[in-house]
Amino acid sequence: ALSVVAQSSRAGRRWPTVVGAAPMVTAAVVATVVVIAGRLGDELPRPAALPTGALVAVGVPLAVLGTVLAVRALPRVDRATLTTGAQFANAAATATILLDPSMLTSLVESRRWRRIGRVRSRRFLPGPAWWALLQADVRRLRRHPSALLIWAGLIGVQYAAALALPGLAGATQVVFAYFATDRLTGGLRAVSRSPGLRRALGGSDAALRGIHVVVPAVGAGVWWLLTLPSLPTLDAGPTWLAPTLAVGVVAAAWRAGTRPPINYGGATVNTPFGMVPVDLLRQGSRGPALLAVLVLVQLFLG
Template sequence: MTSEGPVVFDPADFGAIPAAKELRRWMRKVRRGKADRTFWQQFEDIYLVIFALVMVGATGGNVILHLNEKSAACTSASCSWLLDTVPWILMPLLTSWMLRVLLSVGPVSASRATGFWLLATPVDRAALLRPTYRLVIGVAAVVGALAALIGFALFGAAWSLVGEAALLTIVLLTCTACATVWAQQSASRSRWALRIADGLLLAATVPAVVLATRPEANTQNTTAFVGVAYIGPYDSTQFSPPFVTTYGFRLLVIGLVALLVCGVLVVVTAQTLDKLSRQSVVAGGELLAGMAGAAITMDVGLLADVVSGRHWRQVGRLHSRRGRSSHVQAIMHREFLRILRWPRRLIVGFGLLVVPYAVAGTGYDVLVPLAAAFAGFIATRPLMDGLRSVSRSTGLVRALGMDLRDLRVAMSLVPALFVILWTALALPALGDAATAFAVGAGILTGVIRQASAKPPSYAGPLVASPMGAIPPGLFSQPIRGFDLLLLCLVPVLLSWSPTWRLVIPGFVLALMFAIKPRQPA
């Protein structure tokens, strides 16, 4: 009887291991051999995409240019102080957002077929995953450039300063993408990266609060622009500072060094792709496939379910806790425990308080309630997973032994407490209690309506559109919830009296809990 040992791959038994480049060339040949579309059909689709991007880019660029000229006309110390504070808010937010998004999908991902047929073989894994890695780096660089262009140009920064900020932002987000690839190689690294993302999100609230609560400057026409790496006064009557200066030369040197370090980091990280586990790579591919399906159906709630399901599959299992009381009190207790099992969502929710304070600090007081409402909606929506599960399951409603309206009230009480606390913390930026009530009522009714929405309906005649025939039920799906949010904000946006700011949102709130919802099919 021979002892069994580890299986050792011997090329003499199976032949030489093919290179990843050869495998990709062979797969490309097979796909092209099975293609049933002509070259002109493909060219027409590509032309439409390019034309749409050019139109959107031209329109958006014209708007940004116009807003930049309007903002650049402000030469007060207040406008200068605003531009100085923008990087301290924008950079932590961008880095935190990039860390969370990339770590949620991998960032390097592959389909289940690729994981089964290719990644499980002795083929060089790093070479197989390198195209996906390059795509991630490219997307991070493009996002950095667009974010810097929009973020700095809207506040009237000189175009030379916008270019400097874009360069450093590209380097920052590219290095962040490399860090997420390194963190993907270990579960402990991913956890620490998410903690750093949470810390950056909270750090962005400090300059936003300072910006919103600072005293108004009394000195006019004293502008001193301080950029990401450009520090120094210049004549505000000029459209932009001279390019060849001591500060510009220093920035040029810093930019070249940053690009060199970024390039080295990208190359070094690419050499470690073989350390990525097949499980983490395939999980990211499944998440992207699920998100694509949710985007096709325009179901925002399904998109949140896909992300939530990925998280709980990674967690595996938790220690169960005994419930308390019965009926409504028991459901409230379970909802409270469910929310506490994912505390990072609470951290992100409170971190979004930076939005109303940052908008208030810019001086656009009209936009503060709108920005606070949408930020609060994004912060509260992840807490409504329980209500969404109940609203789409007849069996679960019957098992709980309560009416669906009572269940909606019970499962909305804990998120309602979060909304009350969130709006109370945002009250200094909102200004008065009536506006805060309208914002809080809009947030709560909006998230309840979206979470308790029925699945998209495919019944009825199709509607012709440039994208083909579309079921009419898909059009109303993306705006479900936001309609009540905007309805509660109507008296605030139209500057009506505080009485109407209390009456209309209060009526919408009472109607939401009074109407009996239809049972899911």
């Protein structure tokens, strides 16, 4: 209901998807905080829980009020807002059916750069070609601040997960480190998925990809160091485990970022559950498969 009200506002007509999703994301964050507070409450003294009747007396009027406001706001939700949401819904459904998340992420990235529109151009610092490419990759992050915000927000998510599930703190650190590093691989994905761009930049493909993995590697290292205090000291594992997992996370992000376009002409296997596109699963698991191995290593050795 709050998403409908938000989309009918002026900000919702300008950024319908972001504004419409904000209330749902807020609800998810509140639910996470409640779960964590409940776990902490088992160990810390707290007042008696509110009776169920009081919760119902507060929650039901709020639900009714939100529904009334949403119904009144429906006439203000214009066609552009609905069309934008339909495009994202269609892209998400197609990406799910064809097992190709890039169909959704490419739409999101295209809309983001079109919203930026025009930027102020500045000269790079003098130096060799690799130095200019590295500056361009850093400047890409400056023009896409949400990547850094998500990177920093995942630090708090890791600490929250460590409080809620202390036994799985090491595994969650590996998973969230991969997500944080993946947010910094925009330049690597752009170079790897565009042969024309690589020919225009010149040099070998390995050199171009190696230059664009510097920023994700540095970001992964800093993120890993900032989240080390969230791990129990008694379950740290061997001394070589942490740096090995950090390097493995960078390798997983590298494999995901350099994945070639999906080929839909691969083999399928007839199973009792229907036709399973094993080749599509193999191509889509490039990166996440290595991440799963790292999680298993951490669980057994951490």
